[in-house]
Amino acid sequence: METQNVTIQVPVRNTQSPFSQMRGAHVAVRVPDYEASKKWYMEKLDFRLIHEWPFGDLQLAYLAPANDDNFWVELLAGGAPETKANYTDLNESLHPAGYHHFCIDVPSVDDTLRELNNRSVTVVGEPFNLPAIGKRLAFIADPWGNLIEFAERLA
Known part of the structure; x- marks a missing residue:
């Protein structure tokens, strides 16, 4: 696995915003x-x-x-509910407009996928490094086609 340090410039927090108390x-x-x-x-x-x-x-x-x-x-x-497409290819899933996935940070994408494979979870594509954000990523789908991303910070 290729690693590299990536610094993402996060803007200064806007504590004066009327929405400064918002949290996910x-x-x-x-x-x-x-x-x-x-x-x-x-x-x-x-x-x-x-x-x-x-x-x-x-x-x-x-x-x-x-x-x-x-x-x-x-x-x-x-x-x-309307039926949702079940994707086996991540690139294919990127075309429709609207909600795509939610993400969960994990210490190791590969260890997480190994355990999920043991639990018969559908993996969508292969894990990959995305140097632009300094992360290793992988996607799974629940049985109804909802995508979940797992992200590991690269060293």
Whole structure:
């Protein structure tokens, strides 16, 4: 694996903005089967169930990674969602407009994929280094075609 140090210039924080208190909280993922999707995220990714509730004809849940209380995935299930394409090629997935994926940082992309392969998770393409951002990346798909990126900081 090729490594290189990359410095990304992050602008100075704007503490004077009326939105300066905004923080990331969660991403919502639309799935057709509540129980199956909740089980998949909990068994395949070791997510924890934080809270669940009904909303109209939908069932919702907040799930969090095994050791992170700052980022949650919200499952939206029920009703009759439209079918989403299941991609086996990352480049193919980049063409449609709209939501594409969410990302989770990991210490090692390769170790993460090895464990996910043991858990029969669909890997979308091969892992790759992206020197422009100093990261090694890989993508998986849940059974309903929702993409998840794993990112490792390159040394």
